[in-house]
Amino acid sequence: MRQRRLIAGATAFGLMAGAGALMLPAAQAADPDEPAVILSEDFEDGDPGPLVQNGAVTLSVVEDGGDKALFVTGRANDYDGIKTPANLLQAGGTYTFSAQLKLASAPGTTASARFVVEPAYSWVGNTTVSADAWTTVSGTFTAPAGADPATLRAYLGTSDLGAPYDYLVDDVVITGTAASADGGTWQPTPDPAFVPGGAGNPTSTPVAAARGTGNAVALTFDDGPNPGETDAVLDLLRDSGITATFCIIGQNVQAEGGADLLRRIVAEGHTLCNHGTSYADMGSWTQGQVETDLKENLRIIRAAVGDPAQPVPYFRAPNGSWGATGEVAAALGMQPLGLGNVIFDWDGNDLGEETLTANLRAAFTPGAVVLAHDGGGDRSNTVDAVATVVAEKLAEGWTFTLPQGGAAAATAGITSGFETGTDGWTARGDGVSVSTSTDARTGTGSLLVTGRTQPWHGAALDVTAGLPVGVAVEVSVWARLAPGQQPASLKVSVQRDNGGGSAYDGVAGAGASVTADGWTELKGTYTLGAAADTAQVYVEGPVGVDFLLDDFSLAPFAETPIQAEVPALKDVLGSQGIEHVGVAIDARETVGTAADLLRKHYNAFTPENAGKPESVQPVEGQFTFTQLDQLLDFADANGVEVYGHVLAWHSQTPAWFFRDGDRDLTNSPADQALLKTRMEAHIKGIADHIDARYPDGDSPIWAWDVVNEVIADGDTANPHDMRDSRWFQVLGEGFVDEAFRLADRYFPDAELFINDYNTEMPGKRADYLDLIGALQARSVPIDGVGHQAHVDVARPVQWLEDSIEAVEALDPTLLQAITELDVNASTENQGADVSGVPADPYSPAFRNDADAAAEVGYYYRDLFAMLTDHADSVESVTFWGISNARTWLRTWPMARPWEQPLPFDDDLQVTPAYWGIVDPSRLPARPADVLPPRIADSPDVTAVSNGASGAKVTYAPPSAIDTLDGAVPLDCAPASGSRFRIGTTTVTCTATDEAGNTRTSSFDVVVIRKAPGKP
Structure with a gap:
């Protein structure tokens, strides 16, 4: 050496x-x-x-x-x-x-x-x-x-x-x-996947006092859940309008009925406490033994609840025998909870109702933690005693709170009025200026934001203290454009920073078109789905727009429980042959009411962004799986399958993929080899991580979008009108082959899909089918065809059925999936890429939101009647968003507050879209027909003339379909069979439905004169 x-x-x-x-x-x-x-x-x-x-x-x-x-x-x-x-x-x-x-x-x-x-x-x-x-x-x-x-x-x-x-x-x-100065502080086993209990700054010393002042107590129950007694306790707490803390034993959760009771405890707003996996006394255990048991009980609790980050902020030692348990619990993020005032309701004591009632009355002292049992034996007399004393104390004006420490305090509201300064708001982006202005909505001050040269530039405020994980908040701020500015869409977003990386979320619903003429409220809800080191709320909008802000607030928001009584989408559609019923989510849907909705209605989900290249490998060779792993944890805990999205895409892919140092890659052999190597490293890196998580091969990922959006909307010079992406520019059409072969190698058990939008459009359909046929001819291992189905209420369902039937005709063994379903209610669906338009190309198609929601419901009725007819090939349907508040349509490319494209509304309640799928008889009356027919694209027609007078040309007119009337006749001029002059003549076709709504479309007839002497 x-x-x-x-x-x-x-x-x-x-x-x-x-x-x-x-x-x-x-x-x-x-x-x-x-x-x-x-x-x-x-x-x-x-x-x-x-x-x-x-x-x-x-x-x-x-x-x-x-x-x-x-x-x-x-x-x-x-x-x-x-x-x-x-x-x-x-x-x-x-x-x-x-x-x-x-x-x-x-x-x-x-x-x-x-x-x-x-x-x-x-x-x-x-x-x-x-x-x-x-x-x-x-x-x-x-x-x-x-x-x-x-x-x-x-x-x-x-x-x-x-x-x-x-x-x-x-x-x-x-x-x-070592990190500790005295070398004596025990540290738990390093485990980056472990989620602590959720206590704020726990100490190893047990707490035995309640929060609040005066006649306040913290009511706690040990040894449950226990069918019968725990049900009764929950009933009386609900009827009394109070909450308590439940110390949970894992073996009772795993017993019959235990998991259902635990879920009810959480759903009704009670706080959890870790009481160990069994009744074993831990007083003589080593730290390692205690750590193993407490972590296992957390796993049991979280698996039963279906939330891998479910807060369990307290720990109580069985029998009050502490030993090393307090130190370990604190290190694992749980506050040790002392016994407090007990009522002696365990074996060996007088368990008569009269005695227990007297004991409980005596235990009620101001500021006390009160301990009763709902499990560990027959606790019916305890339940009766609790019912009696709680009623008495409520009548006397006592309050019921949490123990000190442990659970986070109620989220504090954050407000800004800009009366004495910027209130902590800072400039976001180079060159941006934030300053106070006297142009106020209320009071005398507002915040003026100028110098914006990027869409994300704006004003930002640190709201970390107001965003605990899993707590829904309502965000509101009033905005007005600076004098002389043209109307523009502004929206509120959140930046989450964690471990050196950043992620960005929109605040659901907080986007609107804002003018210089008056103040407009940007208001929505947000739930932090995973722990963040810091979180900022910011207001953004189009480049160059100066704006004013006033009257900002962020406060806890009481979510409405989901409708437990309505049929689950997964059951309704599953009974009709559609195996996977999914939804696009991120971490926000793994907590709170959104998670409840997901668990009830869906048996699959698609990571909205967590699996995209820029999320997984933002820097070459540096893979980040934090976001994806959280979603996989949720899938594991809830028995939900995952549709992976996406391995190769032209968008949301880091620029380094297509660069070598400071130059762009070309289609040279060396550069092609480099890009193929990077593609393989990326796909293999994901597969290696998944294989390491699931060494037994039981990954919840059932399918992958291997490539996404490879066909352009219009004509290109490329085969199959392939999109002229950087992938195509370097590797040609073969990049699709390469991606599928690599995916097949590294994900041999997953179904492999090609995916694209507008596949129902007749012109794009032909290109899509041509490409798929070419892939099959080259023996590319493609298993399925994805149709995104970002559609609008006037786009004929028949067009999508034609595409599904075309795939079935090409190869009936190919699976098909509806991958990103939503139905917008705008006058015309412009697609996702409208970056080049100078103004908002969208406007509402209906006079009010109720009419729009109803028509969307009828569209879903017709759509799912068709899809279930093709259930033999349609393997999966995924809705692109958990609720209307979370749809991308509300903010892309500009504010569209009228959109209601999904089965659940902003408050996670069912919409007409839901009833269109589940029970069309419950749809409201259909609104008046205001939607014009749709005319299929028609290719130009070319004819040859033998003389100077032109030629008689017969053409097949395009088809027109109306969502209410079906096929609609076309009136085309000049008509088929007319004589067309030499050169180009535009044919204009008009379709009129029974309500008098019209639409026109055109194509060219080109007549070429045959040269003399030419055959």
């Missing part, structure tokens, strides 16, 4: 263990104040050991001067190389990094090298290294106290050179000291 330059203490641990790797947790140091070696790698055993690849590089162990070293080749970025594994570095720890490094470049070459610690990208030990000799790169770093070990990782970084270069590295050593 090369002579190491080790820091003090390094030789005291494990280096004598011989060549190879050593990796220990820092907490194993004999003296916590002395550094311990937590990683040592000299590569003498021929592999990188615990170090992992960072970026698209090749790692190989080579001989160098009689010793072995790691050779890092194929570097294109300053971060390409090696990286420490997750969970090696711990929050608050102090670490010294050291490595020997030599450039594999021409003699005399130098560069700077350093360790870089994520997620803050902190430089450690920046040192000049060369190609002439080995150089030690070393430095010391202290991790932040709140850092996440899963993302606290270090890599070897270098300065940028003019061209890619390689290096050799050897003798990587990391030493560290």
